[in-house]
Amino acid sequence: MPLQLLYGIEAAINGLMTGVMYSLVALGFVLIFKASGVFNYAQGVMALFAALTLVGLQNGQVPFAHLINTVFGTHLDRFGWHLPALLAILLAIGVMILFAILVERYLLKYLVGQDPIILFMATIGLAYFMEGFGDLMWGSDIKVIDMSMPLLGLPDGLPQGGSLWIEEHTQFLGDERFYGFFIDKLDIVGAGIAAILVISLMVFSRYTKTGTALRAVADDNQAALSVGISLRTIWVIVWAIAGFVALVAGVMWGAKSGVQFSLSLITLKALPVLMLGGFTSIPGAIIGGMIIGMGEKVFEFIVSSSWFGDAMGFTLNATENWFAYVLALLFLVFRPQGLFGEKIIERV
Amino acid sequence: MKLTKIAAYAVAAAMVASPVMADLVFPSLSYRTGPYAANGTPVADGFADYFTLLNARDGGIGGVMTNVIECETGYSTEKGVECYEATKGEGALIYEPLSTGITYQLIPRATADDIPILTTGYGRTSAANGDVFSHIFNFPANYWNGASVAINHLLDLNDGDISGKSVALVYHNSAYGKEPITTLEVLAEMHGFDLTLLPVDHPGQEQKSQWLQIRRERPDYVLMWGWGVMNQVAIQEAANIRYPMENFIGIWWSGSENDVIPAGMDADGYKALTFHAVGTDFPVFDDLQTYVVDAGLAAGTGEHVGTVLYNRGMYGAMLAAEAVKVAQEIHGVADITSGMMRDGLENLVISDETMAAIGFQGFAPNFTVTCENHGGPGLGGVAQWNAADQTWSIISDYSQSDMSVIQPLIDADSAAYAAENGIESQCN
CATH class of the missing domain: 3.40.50.2300 (Response regulator)
Structure with a gap:
């Protein structure tokens, strides 16, 4: 096979994998938008906060230590424990459930019936609050995530680095200049987790009583209220699930770079995915992510290559950030509701 | 009273x-x-x-x-x-x-x-x-001194001759990251090495394309002008493609403990420039x-x-x-x-x-x-990360940058x- 074609395929595969990582963030947006019509701007910060909480609890960090020390002159830092990853995950899930309850009780409850833009603005405020709160609670240092779980066959934590097996078994496709396909093991794990998440969410949504209630609220919250479904309970459930999804996204992205405040910016990568996949479709978030990821990587590969430069007289680099949006906008021209979004028909 | x-x-x-x-x-x-x-x-x-x-x-x-x-x-x-x-x-x-x-x-x-x-x-x-x-x-x-000190280090490693070598610059796509480009282009012409420019957009959380290109082209050395999350991701991606860390050199803003600790032992041997001591x-x-x-x-x-x-x-x-x-x-x-x-x-x-x-x-x-x-x-030194001890060690003297290139x-x-x-x- 021609070398450039192999490289192009490699870029496409890596794009698909990266796109799935974008989808992990986009999923949280979809869940909340589906159930409440709220575009939750705070989803990226939720991923950051969840990951910070997970690492903080695992490392036995004293929450608000800096604040307490400043006010009371103490020297608190750590409790002195290091929790197993599974226990830390469970505790972090608990914190995200508590967070969902608090958001419903102190924010959403007062905004029932308001315009979507009001709810959107409230989530912007929530994002800023949580970012500051997370900083005050856990500090701004970069934290290394430790996901070693011997019981689950991960004694060294989440795998990193290219898969040697794939490299060795694909080398035959090219000549001696081809090293085999590079695929990051972490991305493979991410893709597996995303698949499990999507299947679980779809099964939950379709085959459980709570899932049916969620879908009822998503379809028509007034009708759902009239048959006795508690909107407030549903909102807590959906924000808690979105919090769990945020935790997964935070862990996966945090494993790449350490848990740090730039994690909140992964929202920027989720937006074109949502535009393309639609705001109301769980599979749409995954497919959208894969299209965006593959599109941006293949485009970057083409326009930065020397043969493109020879043909066109110029090359382009660092195109991924803007190209993702251009791609999403192109799709929007033909399907304004996104690939899998529901067509909104309003009678006037 | x-x-x-x-x-x-x-x-x-x-x-x-x-x-x-x-x-x-x-x-x-x-x-x-x-x-x-x-x-x-x-x-x-x-x-x-x-x-x-x-x-x-x-x-x-x-x-x-x-x-x-x-x-x-x-x-x-x-x-x-x-x-x-x-x-x-x-x-x-x-x-x-x-x-x-x-x-x-x-x-x-x-x-x-x-x-x-x-x-x-x-x-x-x-x-x-x-x-x-x-x-x-x-x-x-300054940055131009940094670019020159990095190239001087490569000259030291290669007995003063880096003609025909390839050097990639992975840089933050901002005013900061673009600063060394002119100097490196002049130095590339002077010493006969090939320079590849690989910009990374803010914040640099995703760099797969750049590192796939490095894996494809296998430059002899990679220089980095990064900041923040871009550094941690770049070092992890370099480790992922098994790029030799001793051939990967960051500017002094890509050489703190924050940048290397998240990659763990994979960051061992990574180098960064410095103009002052650590510890x-x-x-x-x-x-x-x-x-x-x-x-x-x-x-x-x-x-x-x-x-x-x-x-x-x-x-x-x-x-x-x-x-x-x-x-x-x-x-x-x-x-x-x-x-x-x-x-x-x-x-x-x-x-x-x-x-x-x-x-x-x-x-x-x-x-x-x-x-x-x-x-x-315009003096600069080279520090190297020891992942086992979690310490930076300065491995060179503070050397003079090439002012005959930089001053003009x-x-x-x-x-x-x-x-x-x-x-x-x-x-x-």
Whole structure:
């Protein structure tokens, strides 16, 4: 096979994998938008906060230590424990459930019936609050995530680095200049987790009583209220699930770079995915992510290559950030509701 | 009653008659929040703690207490300018913005306001020409020095010949990241190596395309001009494609503990440039522990003391404090103005004696600032990360950058700035 074609395929595969990582963030947006019509701007910060909480609890960090020390002159830092990853995950899930309850009780409850833009603005405020709160609670240092779980066959934590097996078994496709396909093991794990998440969410949504209630609220919250479904309970459930999804996204992205405040910016990568996949479709978030990821990587590969430069007289680099949006906008021209979004028909 | 009144009048008269000693004000445009907080916090802590030390141990500088006013920029250029405008009226003596973007915006403002700016290892490189940039100082080294020192290191590794070698520059796609490109292009032509440019957009959380390209093209060396999350991701991606870490060299802003610790043992052998020492093996740190950390006066928890970025913040504060001493001596007053501070910076001499007197001996190279040369000697060293010990070790001497290449670039860029802004020679 021609070398450039192999490289192009490699870029496409890596794009698909990266796109799935974008989808992990986009999923949280979809869940909340589906159930409440709220575009939750705070989803990226939720991923950051969840990951910070997970690492903080695992490392036995004293929450608000800096604040307490400043006010009371103490020297608190750590409790002195290091929790197993599974226990830390469970505790972090608990914190995200508590967070969902608090958001419903102190924010959403007062905004029932308001315009979507009001709810959107409230989530912007929530994002800023949580970012500051997370900083005050856990500090701004970069934290290394430790996901070693011997019981689950991960004694060294989440795998990193290219898969040697794939490299060795694909080398035959090219000549001696081809090293085999590079695929990051972490991305493979991410893709597996995303698949499990999507299947679980779809099964939950379709085959459980709570899932049916969620879908009822998503379809028509007034009708759902009239048959006795508690909107407030549903909102807590959906924000808690979105919090769990945020935790997964935070862990996966945090494993790449350490848990740090730039994690909140992964929202920027989720937006074109949502535009393309639609705001109301769980599979749409995954497919959208894969299209965006593959599109941006293949485009970057083409326009930065020397043969493109020879043909066109110029090359382009660092195109991924803007190209993702251009791609999403192109799709929007033909399907304004996104690939899998529901067509909104309003009678006037 | 009468006695009380007399006493009150006496106190009032004394207050009017004696000179009022205001604080020496050092605004700190810090970023403890936002995506770059992990790097901004230790620098701001080091900067603040050194002035706290001077107050607690020496009673300030020349008998005048220092006052650090922090203003949070979040590494945003707009907020940085707002912070400048909000704090300059407080008697600000000097600004150290810790951001190339903010520096570019402040250059004309601060010059007009007669307030000096010190950008140690960042900012506008051609500001080294003091004949044009009267109020901007970027000693002891700038980005172009860094580019040259990196290439000199590669020359050392290859017995002085890197012709035919390939070097890739992975850089933050911003004013900061683009700074070394011109110098590297000139050096590439001079030494005959191939240079590939690989920009990474802010914030740099995703760099798969760039590292797949590096895997495909296998450059002999990779240089990095990164900041924040871009550094951690780049080092992890380099490890993922099994790029040899000893051939991967970052600028000094890509060489802190923050950048290498997330990659764990995979980061072992990674190199970064530096213009000052790391660790706490200097007498000043004993005083810092006693007077600041143990006394509960530290800006942070004290856990950053001795790290690369903390030391850099402290070094910036030390240079400012030494410039204050020079200014006090030149003008014969303790309570100096920002204009006097500029004179102090322009006549600063950092020698073995200076460094020994303040407990910094061996911390950084000596240099002398002049009216023409605001950039210092341009010396840089190479540090290497030991992942097992979690320590940086300086593996080279502080070597001279190639000024025969850099000086013409500085002259050309500063001349263009002078022509654009109608600036006449400041030193004649």
